[in-house]
Amino acid sequence: LDGNFFCADAKSLPFPDASFDIVFSFGVFFYFDSLAYAESVVREMFRVARPGARVFIFELNDRDRIERYNAIRPKTLGGL
Numbered sequence: 702l703d704g705n706f707f708c709a710d711a712k713s714l715p716f717p718d719a720s721f722d723i724v725f726s727f728g729v730f731f732y733f734d735s736l737a738y739a740e741s742v743v744r745e746m747f748r749v750a751r752p753g754a755r756v757f758i759f760e761l762n763d764r765d766r767i768e769r770y771n772a773i774r775p776k777t778l779g780g781l
Contacts (some may be wrong), residue, residue, distance in 0.1 A: 712741040716749045723767040724750045731766070734773070 709715050711729065733739045746753045746756050 707745070712738060712745050714745050714749050717719060718748055719751045720749045722754050726758045727761065728761060730758060730760055730772055731763075 707715055711733075726746065726763070730739055730742070733742065743758070746758075747769075752776050
């Protein structure tokens with residue numbers, strides 16, 4: 702693929718404020734270890750979004766991983 706690619710911590714994106722018209726996440730929130738981390742990622746997504754931008758969070762409902770999901774999530778996150 703042509704383009705510029707970056708590897709960074711999701712809660713610490715290497716972009717200035719208001720950089721993008723569209724910000725999206727696909728299939729990564731499932732792997733975050735806490736609600737606090739997920740909240741910091743959402744704040745970071747909005748930080749790099751321009752005013753009026755669209756922010757999307759896509760997650761797939763993977764029935765094959767429900768047991769794993771429940772095993773790694775504290776009950777306060779409301780496991781499935």
